Amino acid sequence: MLKPKYPSLDTPPDTSTAPLSDGTQSTVPAPAAAPAPVPATPAMGLRLTPAGLAVVAAGGAGLVLVVGAVLVSMLLAVAITGISVTVCAVVLRLLVKDLHKR
Template sequence: MLTPKYPRPDTAPAATIPATEVPAPAPTVPAPAAPLASRPAVQLTPGSALALAAGGGAVVLVVGAVLVSMLLAVAITGVSVALVAVVLRLLLKDLAQQR
């Protein structure tokens, strides 16, 4: 039941490839290098430069807001845990004094 089942070996007769004489390859001459196409440089118009600056500023503001909100969440969680620890300590102290 747990033994592997292997497929049957292929029963087709092995094809034999007749040996033929391979001609020697002709000497190759390297092709001349193509001249580099001159690409025009990117030119920024005043409008596109302004849009690029505004987009970069927006990205900085969004990333800053996300980081500040994460820092605020961590700070609020830390304060909450500290308050719970103080309350629990006071409750345990009162419980110990009553006995």
């Protein structure tokens, strides 16, 4: 009575009836699995018209120009900062040298 009954490994489980909490089988059939969804249209690749291709090419060229301008401006800012730090260092060195002479 307290020993569970396991099906043998070579027999598939019975899915036609569901077990109840008291160990008996119900007569209600188990729900059937839902079928896999079927796509309405076959998957197609991206198709571009000549006008669409021109728009994509222009957008890509514009993006390259904007990114290039940003990178050049950042490089210019670093160069100007480096030059100004160098000039400040030279001026400070001359001032310190002049203080030591007096």
